[in-house]
Amino acid sequence: MSLLVIGTLALDKIETPYASRDEALGGSATYFAYASANFNPVSLVGVVGTDFPDDELLALNSHGVDTSGVEIADGKTFRWAGRYEANWNTRHTLDTQLGVFEHWDPKVVGDLTNAKYVFLANAAPAVQAKALDQCKGAEFVMLDTMNLWIDIAKDELIAVLKRVNGVVLNDEEATMLTGETNLIKAAKAVLALGPDFVVLKKGEHGAFLVGKDVHFSLPAYPVEKVIDPTGAGDSFAGGFMGYIASCQNTSPCTLKRAMLYGTVTASFCVEGFSMDVLASKKRGMVEERFNELLQITTI
Secondary structure (H helix, E strand, O other): OOEEEEOOOEEEEEEOOOOEEEEEEEOHHHHHHHHHOOOOOEEEEEEEEOOOOHHHHHHHHHOOEEEEEEEEEOOOOOEEEEEEOOOOOOEEEEEEEOHHHHHOOOOOOHHHHHOOEEEEOOOOHHHHHHHHHOOOOOOEEEEEOOHHHHHHOHHHHHHHHOOOOEEEEEHHHHHHHHOOOOHHHHHHHHHOOOOOEEEEEOHHHOEEEEEOOOEEEEOOOOOOOOOOOOOHHHHHHHHHHHHHHHHOOOOHHHHHHHHHHHHHHHHHHOOOOOOOOHHHOOHHHHHHHHHHHHHHHOO
């Protein structure tokens, strides 16, 4: 396998102004895996409890995701509960139960250690570093994080940033990490920490790609009806990295096209709860929306 994602599998409880869903499949690595599998075979390393539904692992396998790296540990699966306001930009965490993820010791074994493209999904920087230590064949590594780790484990996060090629952040996280409120200045400050490029997500306002050899801005795909924005960022990363792995290169042109594929993939994610819509979309459907976005963004 040339693409590997390391991170969480979860069961979520989601509340929106219009509907709710309990025990929905979630987790950063899960969204990434579903999103990237349309582009390239992907392997997943994570941990679940004995309460995790067997049919969810089977569904991942049928979607082209190698789950041989998923550990089943005694205890309960990581659970998250959240509520969204009507503007979709405001999210309240109602409950977090780490379960078996709290003491998870990531294990990358066998052929998985040879993956060329690695995505370190949102987790404690110490966990990300330990997982990366085992990825002996990694040639291109991208990392995700969140404001919690910037707040309580900033030094560890900066140490990991020195070892990766790219990082994905939202505008709030970039400001917390660098102290810069201007996104361009924030991006340059992130690059000074070590990565070759940074993707700055702006939610419904699109995303920036800033690197030493590339600078690109893209609006979000205009979705008519948002159902559940959970996992949109992870789905973006999955489409982004999946396309890069399928091309087997990281040229500026590939990175720019990957931005479009990431944006399109995220647009499918928000149109349903959990993996409802994301898992149903085939590569041809992705290409149709890619061409639509291309028409929107070119003269």
